[in-house]
Amino acid sequence: MSRPIQSNFIQKASNRRSFLKKGVAAAGAATVGAAMFPDGLRASQEESSGNLHKGDAAILRFLAAAEILETDLWQQYNELAGVDVTSGPSFLYVTALEQLDEDMPQYISDNTDDELTHEEFINAYLASKGAETVDLTRFATLPSSKADGAKQVGRLTNLMHLNVDTSWWTRYRSSTKNPDFGDSFPQAVNINNRTAIPRTNDDLVADGGKASGVSDRTQAIANVAGFHFGTIEQGGTSLYPSLAQRVKDVEVLRIVLSIGGTEIAHFQTWHDKAGNAPPLTDVDPVTGSKVVFHDLNNDPGFGGEEFQTNLIMPEPTIFLNRNFPKCSIIRPTQTKGAAMNALNALAGSNLFLGQSKEFFAFLTSLAQDADAAQREGDH
Ligand SMILES: [Fe+2]
Numbered sequence: 001m002s003r004p005i006q007s008n009f010i011q012k013a014s015n016r017r018s019f020l021k022k023g024v025a026a027a028g029a030a031t032v033g034a035a036m037f038p039d040g041l042r043a044s045q046e047e048s049s050g051n052l053h054k055g056d057a058a059i060l061r062f063l064a065a066a067e068i069l070e071t072d073l074w075q076q077y078n079e080l081a082g083v084d085v086t087s088g089p090s091f092l093y094v095t096a097l098e099q100l101d102e103d104m105p106q107y108i109s110d111n112t113d114d115e116l117t118h119e120e121f122i123n124a125y126l127a128s129k130g131a132e133t134v135d136l137t138r139f140a141t142l143p144s145s146k147a148d149g150a151k152q153v154g155r156l157t158n159l160m161h162l163n164v165d166t167s168w169w170t171r172y173r174s175s176t177k178n179p180d181f182g183d184s185f186p187q188a189v190n191i192n193n194r195t196a197i198p199r200t201n202d203d204l205v206a207d208g209g210k211a212s213g214v215s216d217r218t219q220a221i222a223n224v225a226g227f228h229f230g231t232i233e234q235g236g237t238s239l240y241p242s243l244a245q246r247v248k249d250v251e252v253l254r255i256v257l258s259i260g261g262t263e264i265a266h267f268q269t270w271h272d273k274a275g276n277a278p279p280l281t282d283v284d285p286v287t288g289s290k291v292v293f294h295d296l297n298n299d300p301g302f303g304g305e306e307f308q309t310n311l312i313m314p315e316p317t318i319f320l321n322r323n324f325p326k327c328s329i330i331r332p333t334q335t336k337g338a339a340m341n342a343l344n345a346l347a348g349s350n351l352f353l354g355q356s357k358e359f360f361a362f363l364t365s366l367a368q369d370a371d372a373a374q375r376e377g378d379h
């Protein structure tokens with residue numbers, strides 16, 4: 001793949017990084033969690049926006065970065081479970097994913113392709129307007145899976161220690177709550193420090209005693225992936241409309257609405273598949289982390305409209321004001337701080353485990369610039 005790079009980008013990025021390093025040192029050692037993205041780490045020098053409004057360019061740059069990160073994680077899934085995996089140890093991971101839907105390899109490959117086109121289109125559009133583009137290549141330093149099929153290249157994202165927030169499951173089933181009103185939602189599955197891809201061939205274990213031929217160890221990894229797909233794509237589903245509210249130019253709005261719509265299409269597909277994850281309990285022999293996948297329709301504590309697996313369309317709920325009639329909507333879509341919220345959610349999931357301070361500082365500066373964009377009064 002080729003990613004356009006403006007000739008002055010590297011120079012400005014290194015200026016920004018040296019500034020950011022000073023900022024981190026002055027603020028004290030950056031640690032994990034909320035402190036990974038300290039406030040006030042702003043670039044001393046803004047990127048060029050070319051012929052675009054400054055805010056529109058900043059929004060597109062943050063979205064380009066998000067798409068590059070999506071591409072990176074989807075490529076890891078695609079190498080181990082896409083349509084090209086037809087034999088070898090990883091085929092057991094394919095078989096496990098096919099327990100959720102026999103078309104999973106096709107959907108995984110298509111989602112991967114889509115993200116790559118989002119990334120390339122947004123950067124090409126920025127470049128066509130003389131605005132600076134985004135390149136994260138220098139941060140692709142994280143290890144690959146060692147299972148057969150995975151390319152041994154540096155990665156931007158880490159799929160091997162995920163905390164998967166599955167509260168979107170109950171959020172989209174609620175008819176009385178909305179995250180934009182400050183409401184919170186129970187998890188469908190508690191997934192903490194679990195791998196979503198086979199780390200080595202040791203994670204690919206057959207079990208002739210199961211109808212699928214797949215051990216619980218391998219099926220658990222596929223189940224985690226099945227929910228992670230939904231978690232990632234519901235994030236994009238909310239991020240695009242949240243940022244669209246602060247776009248100024250109609251053509252940029254068209255881009256954001258048109259790409260955002262395919263994130264919704266992805267989410268809807270994964271939402272439908274995750275509910276087919278076979279119920280099981282597994283303790284990871286490497287980390288000791290336990291996961292329990294329940295029968296969401298029947299197990300005690302589950303069942304009913306909060307969990308029912310075929311309720312995959314957004315349940316009408318409160319929107320804007322409780323006095324309005326309920327409405328079937330994407331949620332959340334609140335625009336204030338939306339880019340930073342998205343970045344914090346990804347970081348909280350351990351998706352960037354092992355990344356450098358410079359990576360977090362750079363992504364933070366892109367998010368802060370996007371969140372500073374105004375629909376009115378900007379230039
Ligand atoms: Fe995307």
Ligand SMILES: [Fe+2]
Nearest residue numbers: 070233236263
């Ligand atoms: Fe996506």
